[in-house]
Amino acid sequence: MNLDYLWNGFTVALTMQNLLIGLAGCFIGTLVGALPAIGPINGIALLIPIAYTMGLPAESTMILLAAVYCGAEYGGRISSILLNVPGDAGAVMTALDGNPMARQGRAGEALMLSGLSSFVGGVFGAVGLALFAPLLAGLAIGFGPAEYFVLMVFAFATLGSMVGSQPVKTLIGCTLGLMLATVGLDATSGAYRFTFNEPELGDGIEFVVLVIGLFSVSEALLILEHQASGVSVIRELGRMTARLDDIRKSVGATLRGSVIGFIVGVLPGTGASVSSAVSYTTEKRISDTEGTFGKGDVRGLAAPEAANNATACGAFVPMLTLGVPGSGTTAVMLGALMLYNIQPGPMLITERPEVVGGLVASLFVGNILLLLLNLPLVNIFARVLTVPNWLLVPGILVLSIVGVYSTHASVFSILLMLGIGMIGWLLRKAGFDMAPIILGFVLGHVMEVNLRNALAISGGDISILFQSKISIILWILAGAMAFMPLILGWRRTRAAKAVQAS
């Protein structure tokens, strides 16, 4: 296996500038993860325009965003353990055993142990990414426009079956994203679509405007609505080292969590919330012989923490090799790559080795930096939890305005962000997830271009989409993914009816 891209990547990631950028990203990421009000997507969405206007090169921006992403997975555990409120979606399971530990006066131990599990999960994920990425990219090198189009269909099908309890809402989200992607100038025909004679919409809806509107503005309104009352921070951290016994006890859980996390991360459309849930329930089944899970068992803390960090790295595999994001956050990062006119896909490793290699290498460096930051500074991060919402939320809104305004210096963009934010708020109240919209938007343009290119090659013959072996396999997989929840749901109802009848 040729790992030259990785060794070269280390020369990119280890320059002084990129090390400092990575360190800043790790710090910001841990903060973003620790604060329940903002998750990794918000943090990344707010940083993209700032990195772009500062003129950072693509690889440095990617290193910054990846550090924020991984840092948020580390940081999420802090509020899970101390507040019993997950800092981000991936840390929901961490609270189940982490918070009882904190209530027993073992908050410091829980933070240290989960920090170590995060590190193992993160490094395992980075190794997996480094090895898998070239393999998968090699397989996908024979993809033409038709295969690409079917691959995107497959990505949407997996999303519909895996995200959320209501696949229809997920699919509606994807379609809305695809529709938003059609706004603007159509390059092949020169036609303006859905611009309503507004020159600022000529280039389409800015990615940054959409992401910040959907995530930050709507989030601010939701925070106001759900303003938590009576949540108490546990201030007594107790002993600040992990016990050797506990480390020994949690080795198996950490390794199993890392493997599960990485595999779930590689699957398109599933994120850390799925992987931490799967790893927790698996670990409970395997190890919980005395019924201690949920009461402060270190294995119940280690497994989901290792899993969510491994997932963060695993999610880069489909993003970097196929151009299909493995999670909501990587969908946003994909959008950031496109800002730099970089089209992700199997050629990315050969065409832009500094970006892929730099990013993968930075994950190794980032995990070490995160461990060093998170163990001694956990006290400082824990104190951030006491920042009141009346300071925090206005700060998020200021960053949103600066982010949107700085890319194009236009007030219209801010107004568009506001409108999108209001719609996002309504959709979120109706139980819609925002990630599918972003996924649809990011993939929409590529999907349409590939479909039209494929049909241009075949002279309008639609059978080109079903001709190659790869396409047929992808169609079958997409069909299986799309219909699986329907079949499972139908079987469940039938079983329930049978029970009722008897």
Next chain:
Amino acid sequence: MSDTTSSSSTLIGRIGGLSMLALAIAYGIGGSRIEYAFASDPLGPRVVPVLLAIILTVLCLFYLKSPGTAEAFPRGQLLVRIVAVPLLLLASALLLEPAGFAASIFLLTAGVGWIFGAPLRLALIGAAGQALLWWSVFSYLLDVYLPAGRLFG
């Protein structure tokens, strides 16, 4: 009680579903009327929007059949506070170029801080601090262009 809440949330879901259905139809009609002079591919710019409109219509029909659970809508004082946040954002966006970044951010952070429950005095002090902090960070440290304002500049 729970019955009323669930039926009102289903109603909200239905209204949302119908709005999206209307959007799908409007988008489809708009898509079928896109004007273009030439197309270098057999599909042209109209087909994909029309296809998407059909897909969204079908999905909306499924959704309308069982909209699932939606959160109850805020009422009374909370609704006023929620509406005030986008209004403040709108005001500060419109004031950004004439009044400048610092003044418009001061208005936004003071107003939103107050809405989020800070005592007025603290909200004002916090806002002054944020305006100063963000202006210095972006204009001097990160070199990001932000308007100084026509009224004062």
